[in-house]
Amino acid sequence: xxxxxxxxxxxxxxxxxxxxxxxxWITVSPGTVGVPITFGExxxxxxxxxxxxxxMITSVVEMPTRLLKHAVTAPAASKDLQVVTAEVAVxxxxxxxxxxxxxxxxxxxxxxxxxxxxxxxxxxxxxxTALFTAEELVTQREAVKTKIEEQVKTYVREALxxxxxxxxxxxxxxxxxxxxxxPDFNNSIEQKVKAEQDAxxxxxxxxxxxxxxxxxxDSVKAEADGEAYSIEVRSKAEAAAIQRKADAxxxxxNLVELNAVDKWNGVLPQYMAGGAPLPFISVGK
Numbered sequence: 001x002x003x004x005x006x007x008x009x010x011x012x013x014x015x016x017x018x019x020x021x022x023x024x025w026i027t028v029s030p031g032t033v034g035v036p037i038t039f040g041e042x043x044x045x046x047x048x049x050x051x052x053x054x055x056m057i058t059s060v061v062e063m064p065t066r067l068l069k070h071a072v073t074a075p076a077a078s079k080d081l082q083v084v085t086a087e088v089a090v091x092x093x094x095x096x097x098x099x100x101x102x103x104x105x106x107x108x109x110x111x112x113x114x115x116x117x118x119x120x121x122x123x124x125x126x127x128x129t130a131l132f133t134a135e136e137l138v139t140q141r142e143a144v145k146t147k148i149e150e151q152v153k154t155y156v157r158e159a160l161x162x163x164x165x166x167x168x169x170x171x172x173x174x175x176x177x178x179x180x181x182x183p184d185f186n187n188s189i190e191q192k193v194k195a196e197q198d199a200x201x202x203x204x205x206x207x208x209x210x211x212x213x214x215x216x217x218d219s220v221k222a223e224a225d226g227e228a229y230s231i232e233v234r235s236k237a238e239a240a241a242i243q244r245k246a247d248a249x250x251x252x253x254n255l256v257e258l259n260a261v262d263k264w265n266g267v268l269p270q271y272m273a274g275g276a277p278l279p280f281i282s283v284g285k
Contacts, residue, residue, distance in 0.1 A: 024052055024053060024054075024055050025050060026051050027049065027050050028046050028047065028048045028062060029062055031048070031065060031066040032064055032065060033045045033046065033047065033048075033062070033094070033096040033099035034046030034048075034051065034060045034061070035062075035099050035103045036058050036059075037059050037060070038057055038058040042100045042103060042104045043100065045096055045097055045098075045100050046060065063099045063103060063108070063109055064094065065094050065096050067091055068091065069090070069091045070090045070092065071087060071090075071177070072087070072088050072117065072121040073085060073087050073088075074086050074122045074124075076125045076130070077130065078130070078132060078137060079130055079131060079136075080133045080134055082181060082182060082185050083182045084134060084179060084180065084181055085179075086125045086129065086148075086176055086179055087176070087177045088125060088175070088176055089175045089176075090117055090152060090172075090174050091172035092169045092170060092171045093169065093170050094109060094112075094169055095167060095168055095169065095170065098165060101165055101168065105163055106163070106165075112168075112169070116156055116159045116163075117152075117156060119159075120156045120159060121152055123155060124148050124152045125148060127151055128144060128147045128148045128151055129144070132144060134181060134185055138179065141176065145175070145176050148174060149173065149174035152171065153171050156171060
């Protein structure tokens with residue numbers, strides 16, 4: 001019995017030793033920073049990898065340091081008092097060295113998002129959208145995005161400084177993923193776009209009709225010009241021919257008689273002017 005007790009104690013002590021031995025080590029996961037806590041005291045940040053700690057005394061909280069994208073839905077009003085809701089995505093990453101301070105003051109990255117980033121986005125969206133009309137929020141989207149991004153970064157930087165956490169996070173390029181307007185405004189935009197499309201279609205049809213009319217006019221004009229030119233050419237040719245005949249007649253006075261003889265069929269008329277019969281002349285052979 002004594003021997004059995006001895007082995008039981010040895011086994012228990014061995015098990016405790018194994019627990020204590022393996023409890024002295026901890027591995028911090030990649031993409032996180034370890035925050036060691038010993039008797040409620042927060043220690044310096046632990047980078048990813050294997051670390052030695054006090055077993056059953058020191059606990060380690062891992063906080064993400066990878067780039068996170070936090071989406072915020074912010075209601076606001078435009079310059080022309082149209083209700084608008086913007087969905088803004090804010091990419092950010094926790095500075096590893098700031099992990100312990102963020103944990104000690106805020107408790108977690110989620111708390112940081114809720115207490116600093118969310119109100120920063122909401123205030124920024126309200127401030128910037130009030131500078132633009134609802135239509136400008138759509139047509140000048142890039143300028144709106146740039147101003148909101150600048151405003152968000154300024155707000156977050158000042159809020160972190162007030163909480164003694166300067167530079168705790170780095171913010172990337174802020175994006176406006178969606179602008180949502182009231183149903184009445186959406187309907188008015190649709191009607192305006194439709195009216196502009198109808199006007200453009202009417203203008204195109206008008207231009208097409210004008211083009212067709214001009215083409216017909218040019219065709220008729222070309223045809224008339226061709227006919228006039230043809231008549232002019234024929235007239236000039238006929239005038240030239242008449243002129244040549246007149247010149248020939250003036251040059252040769254006997255040409256008319258010659259032309260008459262050429263055209264005579266050899267038959268004499270039986271009556272002369274006044275009804276007197278022509279005398280019959282017998283020409284000997």
